[in-house]
Amino acid sequence: MKTLVKGIAIASLASTAGFAQAELSMTVGMVSDYVYRGVELGDAGAYTSIDYATGGFYAGVWAISDGNTADGIEYDIYAGYETEIAGVGVGIGYTAYEYTYGTAAEDEISLSLSKGPVSLTYVDGELVDDTEYEWLIIGADVGAFSFTYGEEDESDYDYMEVSTGTEVGAVSLGVTLGGNSDGSDYLVLDMSTGIDL
Numbered sequence: 001m002k003t004l005v006k007g008i009a010i011a012s013l014a015s016t017a018g019f020a021q022a023e024l025s026m027t028v029g030m031v032s033d034y035v036y037r038g039v040e041l042g043d044a045g046a047y048t049s050i051d052y053a054t055g056g057f058y059a060g061v062w063a064i065s066d067g068n069t070a071d072g073i074e075y076d077i078y079a080g081y082e083t084e085i086a087g088v089g090v091g092i093g094y095t096a097y098e099y100t101y102g103t104a105a106e107d108e109i110s111l112s113l114s115k116g117p118v119s120l121t122y123v124d125g126e127l128v129d130d131t132e133y134e135w136l137i138i139g140a141d142v143g144a145f146s147f148t149y150g151e152e153d154e155s156d157y158d159y160m161e162v163s164t165g166t167e168v169g170a171v172s173l174g175v176t177l178g179g180n181s182d183g184s185d186y187l188v189l190d191m192s193t194g195i196d197l
Contacts, residue, residue, distance in 0.1 A: 022054035029172075029192025034064060037135070037150050038159025038180035042072070050197075056083045073100040080110075089114035104128060117141040157181055165190075 027049045034042035042064075051060035059079035065072055080093030090113060097106040108125040123135035134153040139146065144164050151158040158181045165174035174190040 022052070024050075024052050024197040026050050026195045026197055027192055028195070029190060031064075031191075032189040033186060035176075035178065035186050035188050037137075037152075038157075038161070038178055038184070038186075040184065040186060041074075047192075057081050074098070075100075082112075087115070089119075170194075 028047070030044065030046050032044050033040060034045055045065045047062065047064035049060055049062040051058065053059075057080075061075060061077050063073060063075040074097065076095055076097050078093060078095040080091060082089065082091040084090070091111070093110045093112070095106075095108045095110070097104075097108075099105065105128040106125055108123050110121055110123045112119060112121040114120070117140055119139040121135075121137040121139070123137065125133045125135070127133070132154075135150055136153070137148065137150040139148050141147075144166075146163045148161045148163070149158065150160075159178060160180075161176050161178035163174060163176040165172060167173070170193050172190075172192050172194070174192075176188040176190070177186075178188070179185040
């Protein structure tokens with residue numbers, strides 16, 4: 001899941017980013033399938049992140065093993081800043097997607113706006129071969145559920161997801177049901193725990 005796992009990790013990081021006090025934390029977990037923006041990228045895998053947040057600024061490293069090969073590790077390095085202007089949440093972020101296998105790599109810059117339970121994110125990305133892409137992602141929280149719709153500009157590819165989760169003691173449990181315009185449906189289960197460092 002990049003979709004479920006990374007979404008939860010970055011969302012929880014963003015929720016702490018507004019605190020003036022600096023926070024260093026770690027997350028460890030497992031996911032049943034590795035899906036990101038509706039694309040299935042691997043089988044069940046373990047993931048971890050180390051995150052730093054202070055006064056709206058955040059930075060971290062997130063890594064996942066897809067379980068298929070010994071060297072099948074993706075690690076993402078990200079940083080950004082979030083604040084509120086006239087009651088509207090505003091954010092800017094950068095993410096570098098790196099891999100220990102193959103020659104793939106990506107860089108993305110994101111701009112986001114949020115008001116209440118609704119968010120809008122624009123992503124401008126570039127692959128290692130200089131291919132550029134853009135995403136528009138809309139999110140909404142309704143009670144215990146989160147809804148996400150994303151569309152990639154160049155290929156007319158899109159996906160839609162609904163997620164929910166709960167906490168049992170120190171363990172976070174999540175589930176995401178989604179589908180994409182290629183006709184693929186998926187169900188992702190996630191289990192993680194956070195540690196303050």
